[in-house]
Amino acid sequence: MWGGRPLSCGNRLLGVLGSRCRGARAQAARFTGRAEIQFNWTPQTKPWVFSDYRIMWFKSYRMTFACLSRMKIHRYPWTRLYSTSQTTVDSNEIKTFLALAHRWWDEQGVYAPLHSMNDLRVPFIRDNLLKTVAHHQPGKPLSGMKILDVGCGGGLLTEPLGRLGASVIGIDPVDENIKTAQHHKSFDPVLDKRIEYRVGSLEEIVQETAETFDAVVASEVVEHVIDLETFIQCCCEVLKPGGSLFITTINKTQLSYALGIVFAEQIAGIVPKGTHTWEKFISPEKLESILESNGLSVQTVTGMLYNPLSGYWNWSENTSLNYAAHAVKSKAQEHPVPAEFVFKGETEELRDKDSTDSTNPGVQEELKK
Numbered sequence: 001m002w003g004g005r006p007l008s009c010g011n012r013l014l015g016v017l018g019s020r021c022r023g024a025r026a027q028a029a030r031f032t033g034r035a036e037i038q039f040n041w042t043p044q045t046k047p048w049v050f051s052d053y054r055i056m057w058f059k060s061y062r063m064t065f066a067c068l069s070r071m072k073i074h075r076y077p078w079t080r081l082y083s084t085s086q087t088t089v090d091s092n093e094i095k096t097f098l099a100l101a102h103r104w105w106d107e108q109g110v111y112a113p114l115h116s117m118n119d120l121r122v123p124f125i126r127d128n129l130l131k132t133v134a135h136h137q138p139g140k141p142l143s144g145m146k147i148l149d150v151g152c153g154g155g156l157l158t159e160p161l162g163r164l165g166a167s168v169i170g171i172d173p174v175d176e177n178i179k180t181a182q183h184h185k186s187f188d189p190v191l192d193k194r195i196e197y198r199v200g201s202l203e204e205i206v207q208e209t210a211e212t213f214d215a216v217v218a219s220e221v222v223e224h225v226i227d228l229e230t231f232i233q234c235c236c237e238v239l240k241p242g243g244s245l246f247i248t249t250i251n252k253t254q255l256s257y258a259l260g261i262v263f264a265e266q267i268a269g270i271v272p273k274g275t276h277t278w279e280k281f282i283s284p285e286k287l288e289s290i291l292e293s294n295g296l297s298v299q300t301v302t303g304m305l306y307n308p309l310s311g312y313w314n315w316s317e318n319t320s321l322n323y324a325a326h327a328v329k330s331k332a333q334e335h336p337v338p339a340e341f342v343f344k345g346e347t348e349e350l351r352d353k354d355s356t357d358s359t360n361p362g363v364q365e366e367l368k369k
Contacts, residue, residue, distance in 0.1 A: 001117060006258055088225040088234070089173045089201045096274055097153070101176035104154025105184055110272050113158050113313075114220065114305055117248070121219055121324065122160045125246050128299070128326050129215055132242065140165025145214040147236060150202050151221035155181035155195070161217070162194040169213075170197045171205065202234045209238045219248045222287075223280045236294045241331040245296055248304065248324045252281035253331045257319050270308055284319050296327040 100110060107115045130141055137143045143165030149158045152170030154177055162168045162185075172178055178197045185191045198205075216235045225231045234247050248257050257278045264270040287299045303316035303323050 041255075066238045071112075081264050081339065087201055088203060088222060090226045093224045094174055096272070097174050098176055098270065100153070101174060101180055103157060104177070106304070111154075111156065112311060113270065114153075116311055117304075117313050118157065120288045120315065121157065121246075121248055122164075124326070125161065125217060126164055127213065128244060129247070132214075132244070137165065140256055146212060147215045147217060148209070148213045148218060150218045151224070152181060152197065153177050155184055155197070157217065158195055158197075159188075159191055160187060162191045166194065166215075168195050170195065170202055172197075173199065173201050175199050179218075202231065202238075205236045206237050211238070211240050213238055213243060215241055215244045215246065215248045219246065222247060222249045222282065223276060225280075228282065230295075232290050233294050235242035236296055236329055237284045239329045240331055241328050245291070245329070246324070247287070247327075248322065249287070249344055250276070250280070250281045250322055251320055252283050252286075253320045256281055259321060265295065265310075265340055268308060284325065287325060289307045291325075295330045298325060298327045300324075300326040304322055 011051065020057060055246045103109045104111055106112075129145060130136060133241060141164055145166045145168045145288070147161055147172040149161065149168055152158045152172050153174075155170055157166050158170040159179065170178075170181060172181075178199045181197050185195050185197075218231075218235065218238055221230055224230065250260055260271075260280055260281075261276055265273045265275060285303045288301065291298055301323060303317065303319040305314050305316040305318070305321065306312075307314070
């Protein structure tokens, strides 16, 4: 009898272990069926322990993944939309313009329409800016004004604005474009003092040039950016209160696709192939909506028509192809301008003014108070 008892206990123990193993396998099979997960190997010992760990691991994995997903979609409230990590520059566009960087000043070449466009856009900018000033100097009507030319390319529009007396900063993300622009302005000593060129994008200089410029010009640029709303927001940020934003671009219509891309690029060769993407074109109505939402009041929207036979542009009431827009930033309390963006001439004027004030008895009396 003594010898038979351990055997009986052993049998019962093996029976319990066997039933637990079979139960664990069944539970693991049911779980594997629900999760649709298959493993290529099976443990030989303690299957119930493995099953528990596998369930614990899977639950932990799901919790971690859910946590990471929530962190991914979370946006910090203090992150600015125009941070340098969110660029408006399209890398594919840079490659296109890089290949044409040496051809900016060929008036009979691929940029001939832009040379001709100056006959419309320069007076358009000048006349609207003169409405904001009471007096101006003959020959230098824009003297004293600071203008930012965004996407300046080789400086086709930057130089005429400088000749009108304005202090102009031209920025472009293509390094070769800026080299071409700097080389061309070096032939004119007057322009060399009034114009400054920089390689970079608009969003990279927003914080250091906040409310610095009397006018921002984005001519034939907005149809090349990848984030138009951020681009317009940046334009508004760098404008002084009451400053002007000038835009020329292409409407998003079937006619603009037929003439602007199919005819101009693929048939006539007026513009190099791949220069424009129809999906990036924007209607005046949508542009006006974006401008208004950023505190810019639209003053003028007018059509522009190019004649490929004569090579000249004309104003038109029809905006179904090209058009020009002028918007003004709402006036608010002005902020000080960063010292590094005060031009040399302005620095000298401020120094002379300080010296004059220091010798003025009235000013000295006020300082004593």
